[in-house]
Amino acid sequence: MQAVKMVITGPFSAGKTAFIGSVSEIDVVSTERTISNAAERVKDKTTVAMDFGRITVDDDLVLYLFGTPGQRRFDFMWEILSEGMLGFVVLVDSTKPETFREAKRILETFQSYASTPYVVAANKQDHEDAWPPDDLRIILRLDPSVKVLPCVSLQKESVKNVLLELLYSILEQLDKEGSK
Amino acid sequence: MALKGNLSDFTTTQLLNLINLARKTGTLSVQGQDQNTEDVTADISFREGKLIYAELGAQGGSLTQILHRAGKLTEDQARLIHERLQGKTDKQLGHRLIQSKLVTQNDIIQSIRQHVLDVVYGLFTWADGSFKFDTGRLPEASRITIPIDLEMVIMEGSRRLKESEQLQEELPDLDASLRFVDRPDARLRNVNLTVDEWKIVSYVNPKNTIRQIAKANKLDDFQVRRTVYGMMQAGIVELILPKKPEVEEPKKTTRRGRRPEQTVAERKSVVNRLIDRIRSL
Numbered sequence: 185m186q187a188v189k190m191v192i193t194g195p196f197s198a199g200k201t202a203f204i205g206s207v208s209e210i211d212v213v214s215t216e217r218t219i220s221n222a223a224e225r226v227k228d229k230t231t232v233a234m235d236f237g238r239i240t241v242d243d244d245l246v247l248y249l250f251g252t253p254g255q256r257r258f259d260f261m262w263e264i265l266s267e268g269m270l271g272f273v274v275l276v277d278s279t280k281p282e283t284f285r286e287a288k289r290i291l292e293t294f295q296s297y298a299s300t301p302y303v304v305a306a307n308k309q310d311h312e313d314a315w316p317p318d319d320l321r322i323i324l325r326l327d328p329s330v331k332v333l334p335c336v337s338l339q340k341e342s343v344k345n346v347l348l349e350l351l352y353s354i355l356e357q358l359d360k361e362g363s364k
Numbered sequence: 365m366a367l368k369g370n371l372s373d374f375t376t377t378q379l380l381n382l383i384n385l386a387r388k389t390g391t392l393s394v395q396g397q398d399q400n401t402e403d404v405t406a407d408i409s410f411r412e413g414k415l416i417y418a419e420l421g422a423q424g425g426s427l428t429q430i431l432h433r434a435g436k437l438t439e440d441q442a443r444l445i446h447e448r449l450q451g452k453t454d455k456q457l458g459h460r461l462i463q464s465k466l467v468t469q470n471d472i473i474q475s476i477r478q479h480v481l482d483v484v485y486g487l488f489t490w491a492d493g494s495f496k497f498d499t500g501r502l503p504e505a506s507r508i509t510i511p512i513d514l515e516m517v518i519m520e521g522s523r524r525l526k527e528s529e530q531l532q533e534e535l536p537d538l539d540a541s542l543r544f545v546d547r548p549d550a551r552l553r554n555v556n557l558t559v560d561e562w563k564i565v566s567y568v569n570p571k572n573t574i575r576q577i578a579k580a581n582k583l584d585d586f587q588v589r590r591t592v593y594g595m596m597q598a599g600i601v602e603l604i605l606p607k608k609p610e611v612e613e614p615k616k617t618t619r620r621g622r623r624p625e626q627t628v629a630e631r632k633s634v635v636n637r638l639i640d641r642i643r644s645l
């Protein structure tokens with residue numbers, strides 16, 4: 185049994201949990217929790233959080249989707265999550281320009297972990313205030329080769345499209361490697 | 365037939381086999397000690413040789429409690445329902461919960477089934493305890509019962525018992541805590557984490573003992589041992605033994621077999637299968 189994974193990242197409230205929830209066959213396991221039961225000896229909050237979804241392909245192959253938490257204090261988890269990933273999606277809340285810088289920082293951090301393909305998803309396009317993908321590309325100063333896709337995380341077809349575009353990019357990269 | 369004795373002479377496996385073969389109807393009460401060596405009684409009921417219900421001492425076998433433990437109701441919901449619908453039978457309660465769309469019928473069935481199995485599987489690990497079988501005694505009529513084949517339970521219980529004995533040796537101390545290994549990077553490749561493992565990952569912190577992590581995630585000793593052991597083997601976490609942190613590394617962390625590097629063609633095949641699957645979603 186082979187398990188492959190993709191990471192869904194992006195700033196706080198970008199729509200990562202919704203994105204995974206739209207395609208995962210299991211309820212998204214949202215692991216951001218605190219051990220808060222006063223009766224217990226534990227005083228601290230937990231250190232790690234992530235969302236977790238699954239798509240079974242066949243008997244030998246399963247795809248896991250990991251959603252990262254946006255907060256900085258979980259940065260150390262990003263690297264662990266990114267290890268061995270097939271690719272990643274940077275979700276941006278297109279209605280919140282104040283988060284664009286953070287999105288860029290996250291993108292660069294993940295790029296530094298691995299040279300896997302990625303796509304940027306301009307989320308919440310159903311919102312009238314949403315910045316169109318092309319404007320987002322300019323603001324984020326993304327290379328023309330990077331796909332910036334319109335996205336509505338709450339809609340399955342839209343999420344499928346983002347994942348497929350990422351997979352096509354992965355195929356292209358493999359083709360390049362193969363012809364070397 | 366007066367069926368009375370002690371588990372040290374007559375094991376859970378043997379008892380269940382007997383009840384299965386003789387197609388007994390009634391309730392088996394076992395008095396033993398739980399993990400915290402507190403006295404508890406497990407009541408396991410059967411109808412014509414099929415397991416139908418189980419309750420473990422003070423744990424509470426009411427439907428609200430079962431659904432809460434299964435994560436289908438929040439603590440607040442469970443409390444509220446308990447207050448509002450006191451005096452209702454589990455069956456009536458179940459109807460109301462389904463009607464109000466708080467849970468589905470399947471949630472109820474699966475949660476009860478899991479609850480019953482948890483109690484019975486737990487019993488397999490009791491080495492000692494006096495039991496008696498009351499022929500004809502069944503759970504209160506208000507309870508929702510679900511028939512479960514004993515053969516499957518016996519097989520799975522025995523398997524768990526064996527595994528649990530092994531795990532107990534590998535990971536004797538649940539008061540140890542966990543931390544991520546310093547550089548887990550290379551090792552995490554291709555590790556296939558289960559949902560239980562991810563739940564535990566979120567609590568890994570030198571301040572949380574394994575016992576506390578188990579409690580927070582509603583895992584029993586066996587489940588948490590198995591999961592933690594798997595994660596240790598995968599090289600994700602390591603043990604910090606109580607009181608003397610920073611001591612020697614656990615020895616048994618042989619890495620789970622890593623997949624040999626795949627060729628480009630193999631990787632392309634994987635990606636193509638993913639594409640087909642996602643298109644068909």
Ligand SMILES: Nc1nc2c(ncn2[C@@H]2O[C@H](COP(=O)(O)OP(=O)(O)OP(=O)(O)O)[C@@H](O)[C@H]2O)c(=O)[nH]1
Pocket residue numbers: 194195196197198199200201202203251252253254307308309310311335336337338339
């Ligand atoms: N209109 C609209 N709302 C969306 C979309 N995607 C997500 N949302 C909403 O945006 C809010 C945040 O979504 P989440 O999925 O929780 O975001 P997240 O990235 O997981 O957030 P954190 O885990 O807190 O960082 C929720 O209220 C979602 O329902 C979208 O495409 N369109």
Ligand SMILES: [Mg+2]
Pocket residue numbers: 200201202235251
């Ligand atoms: Mg989230």
